[in-house]
Structures are given as structure tokens and as C-alpha cells.
Amino acid sequence: xxxxxxxxxxxxxxxxxxxxxxxxxxxxxxxxxxxxxxxxxxxxxxxxxxxxxxxxxxxxxxxxxxxxxxxxxxxxxxxxxxxxxxxxxxxxxxxxxxxxxxxxxxxxxxxxxxxxxxxxxxxxxxxxxxxxxxxxxxxxxxxxxxxxxxxxxxxxxxxxxxxxxxxxxxxxxxxxxxxxxxxxxxxxxxxxxxxxxxxxxxxxxxxxxxxxxxxxxxxxxxxxxxxxxxxxxxxxxxxxxxxxxxxxxxxxxxxxxxxxxxxxxxxxxxxxxxxxxxxxxxxxxxxxxxxxxxxxxxxxxxxxxxxxxxxxxxxxxxxxxxxxxxxxxxxxxxxxxxxxxxxxxxxxxxxxxxxxxxxxxxxxxxxxxxxxxxxxxxxxxxxxxxxxxxxxxxxxxxxxxxxxxxxxxxx
Numbered sequence: 001x002x003x004x005x006x007x008x009x010x011x012x013x014x015x016x017x018x019x020x021x022x023x024x025x026x027x028x029x030x031x032x033x034x035x036x037x038x039x040x041x042x043x044x045x046x047x048x049x050x051x052x053x054x055x056x057x058x059x060x061x062x063x064x065x066x067x068x069x070x071x072x073x074x075x076x077x078x079x080x081x082x083x084x085x086x087x088x089x090x091x092x093x094x095x096x097x098x099x100x101x102x103x104x105x106x107x108x109x110x111x112x113x114x115x116x117x118x119x120x121x122x123x124x125x126x127x128x129x130x131x132x133x134x135x136x137x138x139x140x141x142x143x144x145x146x147x148x149x150x151x152x153x154x155x156x157x158x159x160x161x162x163x164x165x166x167x168x169x170x171x172x173x174x175x176x177x178x179x180x181x182x183x184x185x186x187x188x189x190x191x192x193x194x195x196x197x198x199x200x201x202x203x204x205x206x207x208x209x210x211x212x213x214x215x216x217x218x219x220x221x222x223x224x225x226x227x228x229x230x231x232x233x234x235x236x237x238x239x240x241x242x243x244x245x246x247x248x249x250x251x252x253x254x255x256x257x258x259x260x261x262x263x264x265x266x267x268x269x270x271x272x273x274x275x276x277x278x279x280x281x282x283x284x285x286x287x288x289x290x291x292x293x294x295x296x297x298x299x300x301x302x303x304x305x306x307x308x309x310x311x312x313x314x315x316x317x318x319x320x321x322x323x324x325x326x327x328x329x330x331x332x333x334x335x336x337x338x339x340x341x342x343x344x345x346x347x348x349x350x351x352x353x354x355x356x357x358x359x360x361x362x363x364x365x366x367x368x369x370x371x372x373x374x375x376x377x378x379x380x381x382x383x384x385x386x387x388x389x390x391x392x393x394x395x396x397x398x399x400x401x402x403x404x405x406x407x408x409x410x411x
Contacts, residue, residue: 037109051127054088056255120159127158212251250274322360
């Protein structure tokens with residue numbers, strides 16, 4: 001056994017060495033693109049910073065389209081720090097990708113460019129290597145709106161500004177952060193992702209309503225244990241399969257199973273259930289592991305999700321939804337206007353999901369508009385994107401010059 005383990009470790013080491021050498025060769029071949037530094041008026045003025053691994057790429061992907069819109073006014077670059085991420089983002093990202101593995105590489109980029117605004121999508125510890133530079137405005141944009149404790153982390157004080165979705169986010173910061181002027185240091189931009197049109201990669205049965213079940217992951221600490229896959233997932237999916245009257249898009253969080261083998265195993269069990277049932281059902285029963293998040297909103301008539309950013313993304317559509325009730329007593333659940341207005345779904349009620357969904361689709365919920373306004377402000381077509389671009393430009397060229405630019409509120 002010892003000999004086998006030694007050989008296995010040696011093989012793994014050799015494989016890692018080979019992969020690293022291939023990465024270096026690929027990066028060398030594409031150095032002109034990955035290390036490109038424009039000159040003159042083409043110099044980058046805005047950066048989207050991503051120091052993480054591709055397992056967290058869902059956090060940056062949702063900002064591709066808003067950044068493309070901003071790039072119509074200013075040169076925008078994505079800065080990444082790891083070789084795997086650099087190579088992967090180069091293939092999928094519609095923006096220029098600059099690879100800066102060392103702090104010296106970051107310094108060279110900053111010195112050669114005219115960076116005035118840097119966006120951050122998460123709280124990676126390497127953000128602080130970029131934030132040492134004083135000239136750019138450092139802005140936290142997060143990767144979604146939610147009631148998770150993450151959204152009022154004391155780390156937000158490190159950024160010059162926080163781009164928040166709406167008044168609810170600003171009130172949340174005022175409540176939880178000490179010595180922090182939320183009114184001054186937040187800019188309310190809505191959710192620009194809802195103003196993007198995404199092509200659906202799947203066809204659905206148009207004669208049936210479509211349910212999106214998009215649970216979050218199990219979390220990395222007890223207070224963040226909001227995931228419903230184990231507590232609700234199987235009986236919920238079984239109920240909808242048995243009913244046969246709904247298309248179902250099951251989209252688990254990309255990190256599902258990272259900290260709990262049982263959670264990941266349940267995701268796979270549901271995957272197999274859907275595949276087996278889909279072969280004989282007139283409904284479309286989909287396991288969705290596509291890279292892009294957004295097309296699901298337009299395709300779905302109702303959403304079931306957990307306390308997560310998904311709930312707030314879907315809330316902005318005004319369509320009916322349920323938010324699952326965490327079974328963990330340690331999960332942090334705060335008083336929330338959204339959770340007070342949106343129907344909850346307990347684990348025990350999951351077996352009755354079909355009838356609950358039909359009732360929700362049949363009734364009007366006038367209180368939704370009020371809560372949508374509180375969390376996102378104006379969500380008419382193009383309004384959020386317009387606010388995002390306008391607030392970004394103010395931090396780069398100033399308010400007066402921004403007012404002179406032809407920023408259209410796209411429908």
C-alpha cells in the first residue's frame with residue numbers, strides 16, 4: 001500500500017508539472033493578448049478585478065454584459081491573477097483579459113494605464129493587493145443582491161464605494177455597519193443584469209408552465225447554511241415529476257457539494273431522477289449546469305429558491321416565487337421585507353409543491369411591486385443598466401461630463 005501511495009503521489013506530481021509546463025507554453029504563445037497594455041486614448045480606464053479560481057467564475061460572468069455596455073464609453077479590462085483563470089477567461093470573456101500573476105505585474109499595468117475605476121465581485125484576500133493603489137476608485141459590486149450576512153460584511157469599509165441594488169441594501173448597511181456613512185458611500189444601480197437578453201440553450205414545452213428550482217449551496221459555515229437540496233430538493237422534484245404538469249429547470253449552485261458530500265450526492269441523485277423522467281415525460285425536466293445565468297428568468301413562470309442572490313434576481317421580474325425555509329437552526333435569518341412578502345416553503349410542504357405552485361400562478365400579489373421598488377428601484381426596461389453606466393461614468397469622468405454623454409436608456 002505504501003508503494004502504491006508513493007507511486008500515486010509521484011504520478012500526480014508529474015501530472016501537475018506537465019500541466020504547469022503546458023500552461024506556461026500557452027501563456028507564452030498568447031502573451032501579446034494576455035499582457036497587452038494599450039497606449040494613448042486606448043489605455044484602460046476601468047478594470048474588473050478577479051483574483052479567484054474558475055470555480056467562482058459565476059461571480060464575474062454575470063457582469064460581462066454590463067461591462068460590455070460600459071466599454072462602449074470607456075476602455076475596460078479584466079484583471080486576473082491565476083494562470084487557469086487567465087486562460088479560461090480569455091476563451092469566454094467578451095472583454096480584454098490581462099494576466100498579472102505578481103504584484104509587480106499589477107504595478108506595471110497600473111503605471112502604464114489610466115485606471116480610474118476598479119470593480120470587485122467578491123472578497124478575495126488578493127483584492128487588497130490591488131487596493132493599495134490610491135488613484136482609482138475602488139468599488140464593490142458583489143455578485144448579487146441577497147439577505148446573506150455576506151452583504152453587510154465589515155470588509156465593505158475598505159472600498160471607496162459600494163454599488164448597491166436599491167434602498168434595502170443601503171438600509172442594511174446603515175443597520176449593520178458601525179462608523180460607516182452608507183448614504184455617502186453607496187450608489188444605487190438596481191440590477192443591470194435584468195436588462196440583458198440571453199439566448200436559452202434549451203427548448204421547453206410551451207403548453208406547460210415552467211418552474212425554476214435554483215437552490216444555493218450548503219455554505220462554508222453554519223450561519224450560511226441556507227441550501228435546500230437535502231431538506232427540500234428530492235421530495236419537491238418528485239412531486240413535480242409525478243404531477244407531470246410543469247417544465248422544471250433544476251439549477252443547483254456551482255459550489256454545491258464543496259463542503260458537504262451528502263449535499264453533492266443529493267444533487268447528483270436529482271440529476272439522475274430528472275434524466276430518467278425526462279425520457280418519458282411530455283414536460284421538459286432539465287438539469288441546468290450551463291455557464292450563464294439570466295436566460296432562466298425569462299423562461300420561467302415561477303421560481304423556488306433559497307435565501308440567496310437568486311431570490312432577489314427573480315424578485316425583480318415580478319413573477320411569483322417561493323423562498324425555502326432553512327431547516328438549520330444555526331442559519332442566520334434576518335427580518336426582511338422581501339422574506340415577509342414572498343411566500344416561504346417549508347421542507348414538510350415540499351411534497352405538495354404542485355398545488356402550491358398552481359395557486360401562486362393563479363393569484364395576483366399586489367405587494368410584490370412595493371417590495372421590488374424597495375430592493376431595486378425602477379426596474380422598467382433599461383433603467384438599471386442606465387443607472388449602472390451613469391454612476392460608473394461619474395466616478396471616471398465626473399458628473400458634469402457624464403451629463404453631456406449620450407447615455408440612452410435602452411429598452
